[in-house]
Amino acid sequence: MKKAEATRLDILRKAFELIYVKGYQNTSIDDILARTQVTKGAFYYHFKNKDEMGIAIINELLKPSLANAFIEPFREAQDPVEAIYRMMHHLLMENAFMKVEHGCPASNLTQEMAPWHAGFSEVLGELTGQWEKVMIKCIEQGKKAGHIRAGVNARQVTLFVMSGYWGIRNFGKLENSKSVYRTYLKELRAYLLSLR
Amino acid sequence: MKKAEATRLDILRKAFELIYVKGYQNTSIDDILARTQVTKGAFYYHFKNKDEMGIAIINELLKPSLANAFIEPFREAQDPVEAIYRMMHHLLMENAFMKVEHGCPASNLTQEMAPWHAGFSEVLGELTGQWEKVMIKCIEQGKKAGHIRAGVNARQVTLFVMSGYWGIRNFGKLENSKSVYRTYLKELRAYLLSLR
């Protein structure tokens, strides 16, 4: 039971790449088969149907690798201003996983699937939920440590920052250039400093 | 040449409603025919194909009505802080045109079409372009009038605000509740005041 696991993973990975670029609905099973050199029989041996594969991609690929990018930066962070800025900078400018022209895979999927597939929304909601939680915690600690004003509302700030991220990803896609990211980051910095 | 115009408009309007709720790709021509009580012959008399209809919807329905919501608030506005906040409040809380659970039609379409249809991106880009322009202008005037600090960068602020809007629309869809809008608006207010 080793080769089987390998092909399964291969399907997930290559399917993810296609979906990231073309969108979920616009990626056909046949596309995936062509890309993976796997036959239909093999595909349906590993997955009950397309949606099951989609959920597997989120759970087994997206969650782990994004959890790393979204959540890790807050481990042992002291100053929320720095932590949030660094995380965002990393997400937008350094993360090799995501390309400007294709946006953020989590955001893409949420947007695409939310209206008509509860299962997807649920798993994706967990992802943003985690992100929100760890960021709020960081801000609260920052308040206690005096890095930012006591009057700051952690949940509000978190939602505000998260919204900005999703939005700027959209602009990146539209303009297909990182220059909007740079502009955004400058103002994010100014905003975060206003929390001091 | 009167009735014809009416059916054309009827198709555009009803198709828009369907697309707003179900997404573009997930709305079939047959869906539109069922809804409008128009036959295929009539449909293809008015539109060369589905995409041409899509573009027409953006140009003839979306642009005018959104231009109104996005741009009108800035006419004869003095204080950018108030103008931006009011516009956002109106967009999120009062605008009857848009429903929380379905997000912002312009944002939805951009997200859905950007990866694979340049034509759509282009027209949608014009919309955001207009928005950006008028908002920048308002901020610049506000700086001169002393409503906000001279050090504020108008383009940065505009992009920051626009991103927030697109992002919070996404959250609204996910949570299907206006409460996130309220939270967002509170922090937006705080942010805008920091520009003074």
Next chain:
DNA sequence: GTAAAAAAATACCCGGTAGTATCTTTTTAA
């Protein structure tokens, strides 16, 4: 080494969807 189970290959089906071809009705302009 062999039988049983796992993994993969092949061929097919069925429903949905965009688009066409052709015919019929309705408007319009003279």
Next chain:
DNA sequence: TTAAAAAGATACTACCGGGTATTTTTTTAC
């Protein structure tokens, strides 16, 4: 009033996409 053009109706086609049924090959356990 009537001929021509506009608008609309009907019946198809061709294709694509997800999914199934069945057979063949490969692994695994004994």
